[in-house]
Amino acid sequence: MRTSADHHETSTTRLLPSPVPVRFLDEDGRLGPEDERGGFAIPTDEALLETYRWMAIGRRFDTEASALARQGRLAVYPSSRGQEACQVGGVLALGSEDWLFPTYRDTVSLVVRGIDPVESLSLLRGEWHCGYDPVASRVAPQCTPLATHLPHAVGVAWAARRRGEDVVAMAFVGDGGTSEGDFHEALNFAAVFGVPVVFLVQNNRWAISVPLEIQTHAPSLASKGVGYGVRGEWVDGNDAVAVTAMLADAVRYARAERAPVLVEALTYRMAAHTNADDDRRYREASEVDVWQRRDPVSRLESYLVNTGALVQDDIDAVAKESESLAERIRDGLAGDVREGADDVFAHVYAHPPERLMRQRADVLAAE
Amino acid sequence: MVTMVQALNRALGDAMRADPSVVVFGEDVGTLGGVFRVTDGLTKEFGPDRCFDTPLAESGIVGVAVGMAMQGLRPVVEMQFDAFAYPAFEQVASHVAKLRNRTRGAVQTPIVIRVPYGGGIGGVEHHSDSSEGLYAQVPGLKVSTPATVSDAYVLLREAIADPDPVVFFEPKRLYWSTAEIDLPASAPGSGRAEIRRPGSDVTLMTYGPSVPLALEAADAATAELGLDVEVLDLRTLVPLDEASIIDSISRTGRGVVVTEAPSFAGPAAEIAALAHEHCFYSLAAPIRRVTGLDIPYPPPAYEHHYLPSVERILDTLLDLEWEEPFTRAA
Ligand SMILES: Cc1ncc(C[n+]2csc(CCOP(=O)(O)OP(=O)(O)O)c2C)c(N)n1
Numbered sequence: 001m002r003t004s005a006d007h008h009e010t011s012t013t014r015l016l017p018s019p020v021p022v023r024f025l026d027e028d029g030r031l032g033p034e035d036e037r038g039g040f041a042i043p044t045d046e047a048l049l050e051t052y053r054w055m056a057i058g059r060r061f062d063t064e065a066s067a068l069a070r071q072g073r074l075a076v077y078p079s080s081r082g083q084e085a086c087q088v089g090g091v092l093a094l095g096s097e098d099w100l101f102p103t104y105r106d107t108v109s110l111v112v113r114g115i116d117p118v119e120s121l122s123l124l125r126g127e128w129h130c131g132y133d134p135v136a137s138r139v140a141p142q143c144t145p146l147a148t149h150l151p152h153a154v155g156v157a158w159a160a161r162r163r164g165e166d167v168v169a170m171a172f173v174g175d176g177g178t179s180e181g182d183f184h185e186a187l188n189f190a191a192v193f194g195v196p197v198v199f200l201v202q203n204n205r206w207a208i209s210v211p212l213e214i215q216t217h218a219p220s221l222a223s224k225g226v227g228y229g230v231r232g233e234w235v236d237g238n239d240a241v242a243v244t245a246m247l248a249d250a251v252r253y254a255r256a257e258r259a260p261v262l263v264e265a266l267t268y269r270m271a272a273h274t275n276a277d278d279d280r281r282y283r284e285a286s287e288v289d290v291w292q293r294r295d296p297v298s299r300l301e302s303y304l305v306n307t308g309a310l311v312q313d314d315i316d317a318v319a320k321e322s323e324s325l326a327e328r329i330r331d332g333l334a335g336d337v338r339e340g341a342d343d344v345f346a347h348v349y350a351h352p353p354e355r356l357m358r359q360r361a362d363v364l365a366a367e
Numbered sequence: 368m369v370t371m372v373q374a375l376n377r378a379l380g381d382a383m384r385a386d387p388s389v390v391v392f393g394e395d396v397g398t399l400g401g402v403f404r405v406t407d408g409l410t411k412e413f414g415p416d417r418c419f420d421t422p423l424a425e426s427g428i429v430g431v432a433v434g435m436a437m438q439g440l441r442p443v444v445e446m447q448f449d450a451f452a453y454p455a456f457e458q459v460a461s462h463v464a465k466l467r468n469r470t471r472g473a474v475q476t477p478i479v480i481r482v483p484y485g486g487g488i489g490g491v492e493h494h495s496d497s498s499e500g501l502y503a504q505v506p507g508l509k510v511s512t513p514a515t516v517s518d519a520y521v522l523l524r525e526a527i528a529d530p531d532p533v534v535f536f537e538p539k540r541l542y543w544s545t546a547e548i549d550l551p552a553s554a555p556g557s558g559r560a561e562i563r564r565p566g567s568d569v570t571l572m573t574y575g576p577s578v579p580l581a582l583e584a585a586d587a588a589t590a591e592l593g594l595d596v597e598v599l600d601l602r603t604l605v606p607l608d609e610a611s612i613i614d615s616i617s618r619t620g621r622g623v624v625v626t627e628a629p630s631f632a633g634p635a636a637e638i639a640a641l642a643h644e645h646c647f648y649s650l651a652a653p654i655r656r657v658t659g660l661d662i663p664y665p666p667p668a669y670e671h672h673y674l675p676s677v678e679r680i681l682d683t684l685l686d687l688e689w690e691e692p693f694t695r696a697a
Contacts, residue, residue, distance in 0.1 A: 353605060
């Protein structure tokens, strides 16, 4: 007879992540030993080529947006340089009916999801808080109050399930965000409700200037799942092969089991927190150099070139596509932001109080 | 005979019958029917998919309600007590109130957050706060607070049907008040104040738990001072029926705001300012306030010091500028 201690043992083991991050590629993009792969299979060449294409585009997008921020064409830009595998792997794992819940740092993921690149920058341009229709695109507005969007993902998944719809919600959060109460409440609700939510922690080691050691004493952020009865997985976030395999599996599992999954991707924030931040005040350049050698884009590129799946013509074609995207953004952001005072009153309420309408009339009259 | 709790319960049930997108959840609202029994029988009638208990986490409760609203549902959530709603304040202020604006109307948050509130029930600490002013100051929210059994039904039905989010403050001490009415009740909609007692000398402007108190004080003022006191029940703080306030004060020329919420930067200050701005030339005396004190809500043994009372209202009425100074009868 199984004792409850046995039960505890097996269910705990089943939920725990691997003791080291799952990875397929070494730092030079060569396939590593099979026992590091956590039992996951290598994704198809087709899937990896699509991942590569978007990662290269994402890198170019990020470079362009960073430049535009320096030129003052964006109000602020939090770069995701170095996190391309997560930005792309997460989104490509989703089906068209699924939902994405991004943060301020995940603008590249919006573009991968199909949001117009100029509209994707609306928030960071200071044009409007959200430049796209979240319901039509199934992408929630980028969330800035840390971790507060995670319960929303649970609510969306719950409501979809009640309607009998097959919808997975994927929510991004940073390592710092895992210290917020809403992270824990969302994991707990998702497990208790039994809803398919993939929580993707992009552990980029820094929360502005605060290092991971000050956020947590846990062996890994992925291991936080077990306390909620949530399966945890730990992956090398700069290994696009591992991230693609892991997230495709996480989405499949969430859908099939109607259960949440917590994935921690170990990565690194290559740029400062935003263009307004000075990272020399809190970290050594040598640390950044170490991670430069693990660059996810060149790692995947080497791997695909070595296997023969990717040839120079493909690389050139992607570079060309990236360049035209960068040009579109530059053109799209060239003019001044169009704004009218009416906008700030128009959507506060469906039925605004009279008082608000009087303020509106006063402001419009003064324009 | 219907109690306020029964009226609220019936409003929830009728709303759930009328609209399958209405879902009710929170702490102890399922099997138990809520600590005040406002959700009694709803799980039984509508099933655990429509009315259910959640983990004990207020931010999570409101947060998942936001996600459900993104999918077109109308969540009605219960915060067990006023002071236990604070963990959810970030979700309320940053998401419930703003999502419509952030998305240029693409996403609505027709969420009702029910908050049993106010003192006078001998509750130990954290069970008696009047926090309506905190929410009334958040653009994007509506704030409703019934004082009568009929209003409890009508205003809650309206809140649930409203495309805008409503924080619905239920005066705990009036939960067991009764009225000889039939349900479903009828009453004017939100955004309209009601004159509960007409008068010509002075207006008491109030809402929620303080309405019965104001009526009692008005009767005493007539008996003891010969004053003809009007009592205006505001019913909703957002939207506020400014026209009725202005009309009443313009007629009587004198006004006192009565609230349980603390005085400093509270709802009473806003109402007084409004009356001053719009009725300056009709006023015979400054608008005064009788409110909760600017202290943490005290223990039950002390709450009589904190709460507005007939005595404090009468003293304040006496203190208004009158042509002939009053002396109290007894
Ligand atoms: C509730 C809340 N507190 C503080 C902030 C200010 N803030 C913005 S980003 C940030 C660091 C977040 O770090 P992390 O979650 O690791 O994500 P990253 O920025 O590294 O992607 C802080 C403190 C915030 N946005 N929300």
